[in-house]
Amino acid sequence: MSGPFVPPKVPAFQRYSAKFLGGTMFFFLMYRWREDGLHTLGIRKAWDEPSHHDAGHDKHH
Template sequence: MAGHHGPGFNPHLPGFRHQFLAKALGATMWFFIFYRARQDGAKLLGLSHPWEAHGHGHHDEHGHEHH
């Protein structure tokens, strides 16, 4: 029964365009995931708080020194 080829589900292999599109979309997904992990990985894992890692210097821009 294992060698029987008859009516039933016999899927064909995907064409070159579909294989290329699948690889391109998969690579784009992984590049985006690694980019976001680099940007927000510490916050996601709980190693830093979102309000600690701004790096924009908001406290100095609002003029808190002359109070």
């Protein structure tokens, strides 16, 4: 063996960028889960609910 492991020095910009991008990804995933989580699991079907696009419009067709 060549000795104990010594982790490489990482520049501060890369460390903070990784934390920022990782946090952004985490919060985006939690937001999408809040919106589409039950659809993803198959508990609700997309065609069972009224569309957000139809909200507030009268059906005169």
